[in-house]
Amino acid sequence: MKTSRRDFIQKASLFTGVFTLGFDWFSAEASAETSAMEVVTGAGRFNAFLSIDSLGKVTLFSPNPEIGQGIKTAFPVVVAEELDVDWAQVQVEQANLDTKQFERQLTGGSGALKHSWERLRKAGATVRKMMLQAAADQWKVNVAQCKTSKGFVLGPAGQKASYGSLAEAAAKLPVPSEVTFKDRKDYKLIGTRVKGVDNKNVVTGKPLFGIDIRKPGMVFAQIVRPPFGATLKSFSAEDVKKMPGILDVVSFKNKVAIVGENTYAILQARASLTCDYGSELPLENNETHANWFDEGMKSEKAQVMRKDGDFATAIASAAKVIEATYECPFISHSPMEPMNFFADVKADSVLLAGPTQVPQPAQKAVSDLLKIPVDKIQVELSKMGGGFGRRLSNDFVLEAAELSSLIKKPVLVMWTREDDMMGGTYRPAVRYRFKAGLDSNGEIIAFALRGVGLNAGNSTRQDNFPVGAIENVLIESIDQKSTVTTGPWRAPITNFLGFAEQAFLDEVAEAAGKDPVQMRLALLEKVKTKPVGKITYEPARFEEVIKQVAEKAQWKKKPGVHQGFSVYYSHLSYVAQIAEVKVEKGKPRVTKVTAVTDCGEVINLSGAENQVKGAIIDGMGHAMFAKLNFQAGVASPQNFNAYRMIRGNEIPVIDAHFVNNGIAPTGLGEPALPPTGGSIANAIYAATKKRHYKQPFS
CATH class of the missing domain: 3.30.365.10 (Aldehyde oxidase/xanthine dehydrogenase, molybdopterin binding domain)
Incomplete structure (x- = not known):
């Protein structure tokens, strides 16, 4: 039977x-x-x-x-x-x-x-x-x-x-x-x-993370990578190979890998390795990027992402025109756990293990590289010590797999902090130019945005608020190709666009003689009654977070406290924030941020609060301090001693609230970051009458 x-x-x-x-x-x-x-x-x-x-x-x-x-x-x-x-x-x-x-x-x-x-x-x-x-x-x-x-x-x-x-x-x-x-x-x-x-x-320090992986027969490796745009010409490895604990020095794909018995050995050997690089074209620097931005702003070849009405005619007839340009630098993802990955490549099978946000694309990428079927590639997942989008890339996975296939050993490739800073997949550098026209009643009749990004793809979000409330809109995008590798950084594109847009709307409200909160509510009322073109947001949900945050933060009702407002929609969620600034010894200090989030049903309240607070701290720190410079294709700073991050004593009180509407859950890991820079910049302006157009503010 x-x-x-x-x-x-x-x-x-x-x-x-x-x-x-x-x-x-x-x-x-x-x-x-x-x-x-x-x-x-x-x-x-x-x-x-x-x-x-x-x-x-x-x-x-x-x-x-x-x-x-x-x-x-x-x-x-x-x-x-x-x-x-x-x-x-x-x-x-x-x-x-x-x-x-x-x-x-x-x-x-x-x-x-x-x-x-x-x-x-x-x-x-x-x-x-x-x-x-x-x-x-x-x-x-x-x-x-x-x-x-x-x-x-x-x-x-x-x-x-x-x-x-x-x-x-x-x-x-x-x-x-x-x-x-x-x-x-x-x-x-x-x-x-x-x-x-x-x-x-x-x-309690359990080995949960990729950097903790230990497998039988495993060796360790570090990889030296060239400056962006450069090519490896030669390297001197004979003395390095003789150092204690060193097993091999291997070059592949413009890189040099030092393989050893332990991390101490390969770190010591790496300091003795000499590499010679060359390039047919001048390597990029800060001046290169600034010139590209200038050219992009003047270019007549921008891609039109949205066109409602007749912007040119409307702006020409405007009673008042407001224009502002905003710029952000490349920045590192800076996860506390640097990139690392384990690979054990055999003739007809592969074991991969480590911290990746995208295990299936990683598996497919290794399959394509080694010509081994995906069903022969096993991927074990570890906990990750941060990522913020950096571990959406598979460069470190491919390095481990290719190196294992070359040395015929299981290997854990480990990046240093300097590797992470110098060879990262950064947030794209972007410049935005906004232009708005007001009629004699202070109503917005024209709105334009041009975004120029370096490896950013489309650096705009053409269907986001305030689009939908304005009859004449022109949104354009230009992408400049760079040798600097870029990729998603927490709340891609909107992490800076949110600041720029909200800071600009604050300036428009001032020019129109309107309260920033009430101006946005009035625009949303227009969307509710007669939206212009396609929109991706729900105006009623926008309104609710705005009204709740104004009430909870006591908007403009706190004597001696300077407040800044911001609201943004991303990843299908809505977040409104009011930042508070006090001037101490002549310098503005952010003392509190109140946030109201509509992300639908909140599953774990403590987890949700941590997500919102973490995003605000992240957004504040990078808006105020973080920046990478480039000289001859090399990024700097290269470690946390010089790459300025937010410090514990700089973190404000954060009051996080959620709209209890029972809607199915939407995004939460990213949406609270985009409005943060705007609320803080607007609060700093309220306190000092100085507007910030570039990040970092410091």
Whole structure:
């Protein structure tokens, strides 16, 4: 007699007392046909699944990379809520890359919860329904008479059964195709403060991060990279190879790798390595970039990203014209854990391990490089000590894979802080020019923006507010190609555009003789009644965060306190901020920032507060202090002693609030950063009457 996989799973459950319910994170269709054999034998890892053992312990493998954004806690909170289980019973493990079971197994774009919200709820609700049915069958009662509470099913006559005791019977039931989600008023976990599942391991120094990886037979390597735009001509390695602990010195793709037995050995050897570089063209410097900006602002070849009405005619008839130019430099992502990655390349297989925000693209990139099928490439995910978009790039992954293939050894490639600063994938440098025309009543009748970016792609966001409220709009973009590598930096493009736009609108409000808050509300009212062209935002949600922050921060009602307002929409979320500045010893000091965020349903309140506060601190520090310079293709500063970051005593009080509207979750990791520079710049102007047009402000 043949035994189906489902029959085997049900029989296996008799011996293990484990109910495993898998779910596809794309379709959210639950299936009992999961890795029960793995449960029995202990072999391998699970795919996407929810398991309950005979003691009621719930295990969830969380697929998305954890980068400090709290997704490894937030995902299980959603499942546990719909499952109706005691959080103390939940155990969370990091899943490795599995392209068959998971979809969107990445960290970027603040989109994880938005994508998985319904899927996670269904995963928990499905198991809960099966537990109810198993208990009702056991007690011979109508399932409608049963209810659940903290991992137990409660019967109409006082019966009580744990999920663990019901797991065996529940595994035999058909999986329901439809489930009912909890009402928001019945939430016990969602919206509360839940401690991060890795908190204890982080503070006690457990080896969670990529830099902690240790594998049998592993060697260590550091790689010397050329200045941007330069080519490796020669290098002297004979003396280096003779140094203690050094195994090899290898050159590939314009780089030189020092391979050794430990990090101390390769660091010592690296200091003795001499490389000679050359270039056919002059290497880039600050002056090069400034000239490109000047040329871009004058160019007649800009790409028109949006054109509403007739800007030229409207601006010519304006009673008053306001114009301002804003500029930001290249900056480093500066994660506390520098880039690193492990690779073990064999003839027909590859093991990759480490901190990447994009495991599947990393797998594909290595497959393309080494001509090894993706199904032969395993990717293990570690926790990340920061990323902010830097680990969306795969350069460090490819370095490890290629080097391993050359030296025929498993290797951990480790960058130094200087490597991170000098060879990073930076935030693009950008210059913006805004122009607005007012009629005799102070109404905005024309609005223009030109963005010139260095490797920025489209440096504008042509459908964002205040577009939609103004009849005559012209938005243009120019992208200048540079040898300096760039990539997404927390809240890509909007991290600076948000500041520039909000600082400019503050200046427009002053020219119009209007309160900055009321001017924006009036513009949003126009959008609500008669929007001009395409918009990507909801004006009513914009209005709500503005009104709430004005009330909570007591806008212009605090004597002796100078306030600045800003509001921005990105990653489908809305954040309004009011910064407060006091002048002490002739210098402005940011003392407080009040923020109201509409990101839909807040899953973990403590995690959400940390996201908003962290984004504000990040935005403030980089707006005020951070800057990279370039000379002959080399970036400086090269370490934190000279690359100015925000310090602990400079962090203001941050008061974070959330709009409680019950809408499905939207982005949160990035949206609070874009408005920060604007609120602070506007507050500094209120205090000093000095406007900032360039970052860093210092």
